[in-house]
Amino acid sequence: MQDNRITVVYGERPDEMTLSLLNAVNLRDDIPANARIGIKPNLVNPTPPEHGATTHGGIVETLIVYLQKEGFKDITILEGAWTGASTKEAFKKLGFEDMAKKYGVRLIDTKTDEFLMKEYGGIEIEISKTALELDYLIDIPVLKGHCQTLITGALKNMKGIISDREKRRFHSLGLHKPIAILNKIIKADFCIVDGICGDLDFEEGGNPVRMNRMFCCKDPVLTDSYIANLMGYDPEEISYIKLSAELGVGSDEIEKAEITELNRTETKTTPSPSRIVQELAKVVKEKDSCSSCYANLIQALMRLRDSGEITKFENNNIAIGQGYRGQTLSCPGIGNCTALFTSHVSGCPARTMDILEYLKDY
Template sequence: QTLITCALKNNKGLIPNAEKRRFHTLGLHRPIAHLNTVVRNDFILVDNICGDLDFEEGGNPVVMNRILAFRDPVLCDAFVCESMGHKPEEVDYIMLAQQLGVGSADTAKAHMVYLNEDLSTKKKPPMTGRVKKLASYTDSQDACSACFGSLIYALDRLQERGELKKGLPPVAIGQGFRGKTGDIGVGHCTACFSKSLEGCPPKAADMVEFLEKEWVCKHM
């Protein structure tokens, strides 16, 4: 109902069931934003080892192999939005919480520290049918979990918009493409390609914009 569930919406777990139901009658977004002005968090830990394409109860898992830590719940949710291929502006309670002074949704100005990045290319768990179909649009060679997972989220957003029906060449991704040339790729490892999106890994939201600009819009 709100596209994502993370730090801000998670605070609903601190209120009685009757209030949770009332939040739904009030439209969720505004009450969630206001709840975070009185129930404040200054340290958030997010399990991003294996998320899901679109449903918090699971069903279509996407392996990312990372734990996220934040001091700002608004920044946390904005980052998670972009990791899933959404813009923070698409989730009303994030922007409302920012307006109410809970935190900042500006990830571009955030200070990010990366520790012990997962560069493993070991075989990932079996993919569900839906994820496997999205993966068919990729050309993955020794791709890290976070990078490949971000691309799967981006492709899912494009599919939601009906843009994958227009056709898309396999998008190169992974350490196996370092120093090689090609048509279109994402991530720092495809820097030598004709069209490449920088990042290690790039955000899924940036991948969506990149693929729309460099391929979808040019082949409509």
């Protein structure tokens, strides 16, 4: 399969759309015989895909049926929800537990897997043993935005195969570089992007935007470059895409992609993210915060904006992140990392409602 090929399908039925993509690219020809195949959806939290955060189960189910029909027997679904959420709850609520039983495939919560340390460029990363033992990895991210990295796609979806401890450390290392290195160590072999109704601002969903599309591509860097483009960004603006391309994980030269659309639709444009996050983030001074904690703060700030109370906070006034550990500042602090501040809201991650109450009373 050509690395620079992007195949797009429009519609509202994840099962039909998935099958069209798989048949169009002849996925079976790309997978070695008897391969141990891994399927990595995005189940960041236990919310239904209609909320804009998680992969539609119909995509994974259609893929399993396709692979089994083609004679592939060793199939594993693997995922680790973000810190503070339960993967098992997501597996159960979103139908993955039943799906695994029905088709006799393995279901691995990477949070409780064994981990192996792998190193590249002087950075060691603790990665799921199951993921490292696979022969062929199929990455199924949701086309959505992220309040820190602007977009999240195939490259960042790989964070689901590292431990929670490592997820926190990724944020202390600035997120972009470790994401690129993780993908240098273990790279997806094929990506299917669920762009049916992603949230263009928040990785945890809640503001879904119907886009009615899916696409697939062999190269995860090109996959994310295309997502960036669809959301109105230059791939160069997303540091982890640029760094991954520099490390040779794949290509960010979207202009060289060969894009094939399998059908036509009336609703082809992808709405841009509202950029509301960047606006809200002006009152935040962030130093290496974890996604879940930061997203909860942004959600609380949205509510404060709605009630007009955000105006009492000045630019760069609210502190969040691991970079504040041990510091004794007098500004508002979010999360246990700011426990030594004059005042702070506790939690790791801090909960949206607790942050909201704390900031309202501040």
